[in-house]
Amino acid sequence: MQRADSLAIAGGVPGPVLMENAGAAVAQAIRARWPRRPVAVLCGPGNNGGDGFVVARLLAEEGWPVRLGLLGECAALTGDAAQAAQRWTGAVEPLGPHLLDDAPLVVDALFGAGLARPLDGVARAVVEAMAGLTVVAVDVPSGVHGDTGAVLGVAPAAALTVTFFRRKPGHWLLPGRTLCGETVLADIGIPEPVLDTIAPRCRENGPALWGAHYPWPRADSHKYARGHAVVMGGGRMTGAGRLAARGALRAGAGLVTVACPPEAFAIYAAGSPSLIVEPVADDAAFAALLADPRRNAVLLGPGAGVGVHTRARVLAALDAGRACVLDADALTSFAGAPGDLLDRLGGRCVLTPHEGEFARLFDLTGDKLTRARAAAARCGAVVLLKGADTVIAAPDGRAAITINAPPELATAGAGDVLAGLILGLLAQGMDGFDAACAGAWLHGEAAAQVGPGLIAEDLPDALPAVLRRLKAG
Incomplete structure (x- = not known):
């Protein structure tokens, strides 16, 4: 996905537009499935977290009570994620299990398909605390390896996963597939010729x-x-x-x-x-x-x-x-x-x-x-x-x-x-x-x-x- 983003940006699609489209797709999927309710949006330190800031802003603009938590500091964010965070006008709380108190809906925007190490520390504690809650995952549930479907330490069971451009092997392979719940593929504006350049060697059978x-x-x-x-x-x-x-x-x-x-x-x-x-x-x-x-x-x-x-x-x-x-x-x-x-x-x-x-x-x-x-x-x-x-x-x-x-x-x-x-x-x-x-x-x-x-x-x-x-x- 990172390479697809890079090729799209090189082809003239601005990175902030891709992030805005991704967040909008997640927000739209949420609105289509649940009535307005309190939601906790959990953001990581990378682009997945940037998508989360967009989701939080769009839901809040439509009257959803949003509580946002960030792994790290806003000052440490860079690139498109930093721009997305600047457009969020609400409070930014430190990531922790307390964010899930009285949260009937959780948006997991901690880590995407690029995660390569087991979750630990506060991120792991928060994911463990998601058990039994209704979770919407951005790209993949945090802790699921995007290439293998393996669980890196721990991962939440999502009711809905919204991913972008193309599904990853981790959406198809077990146990990742069972943790994704319903999986929605969203078009965020990456041109189709990018797929020809990437030439993926693994596809869904059909x-x-x-x-x-x-x-x-x-x-x-x-x-x-x-x-x-x-x-x-x-x-x-x-x-x-x-x-x-x-x-x-x-x-x-x-x-x-x-x-x-x-x-x-x-x-x-x-x-x-x-x-x-x-x-x-x-x-x-x-x-x-x-x-x-x-x-x-x-x-x-x-x-x-x-x-x-x-x-x-x-x-x-x-x-x-x-x-x-x-x-x-x-x-x-x-x-x-x-x-x-x-x-x-x-x-x-x-x-x-x-x-x-x-x-x-x-x-x-x-x-x-x-x-x-x-x-x-x-x-x-x-x-x-x-x-x-x-x-x-x-x-x-x-x-x-x-x-x-x-x-x-x-x-x-x-x-x-x-x-x-x-x-x-x-x-x-x-x-x-x-x-x-x-x-x-x-x-x-x-x-x-x-x-x-x-x-x-x-x-x-x-x-x-x-x-x-x-x-x-």
């Missing part, structure tokens, strides 16, 4: 990111033109493979084959009549199945079992040069020697680990976004790190964060459907990053379509309604 590349069937399409996906089905946990295969069908793959142990053939064959079921007795038979170039995308892992058998099938699929989705047991089977897998990846491969599976393959530390990006760079494949704030990272540094996953997705088999959706999109020619992003977003939308009571079997059948809305724009 159709704006990949919709132009979605593989809708054309008038002259036929089933072979829509790809032939292969799911390696296990012999015991057969539900996982069947869920994944149905996900691939609903995602649009022209054909879907389940390659399964001969003893499980009857179970898979008794399922969806839309599936092809191939009994595969050994590794040679699996390699022969993949020799057909029309079978262009393979999913391995769901219900496959952990061990050398699964390792061999994964390496065979990679050697065949197929687009691959590797999930669950396909990842854990390489836990003892992750390099055997990671050094073989590349091209149109997507890994879909949860945090436990991720830790078995990658010895990485840091926040979720940083770790996912580092993992993708290490293995040369797309990494989709699952969770309520799923991160998709490409080897070239692009990343997307999915925020539409409802809590009902925390159910057995949901991840198998996700892997199948990505597989179906890969089979139709989407690249790995777009397929992973689209699959994750569709997964979340399908879950929201079903709502409470969701089980994994519901997800594929909820997809047509989601796809109709997506196609209609």
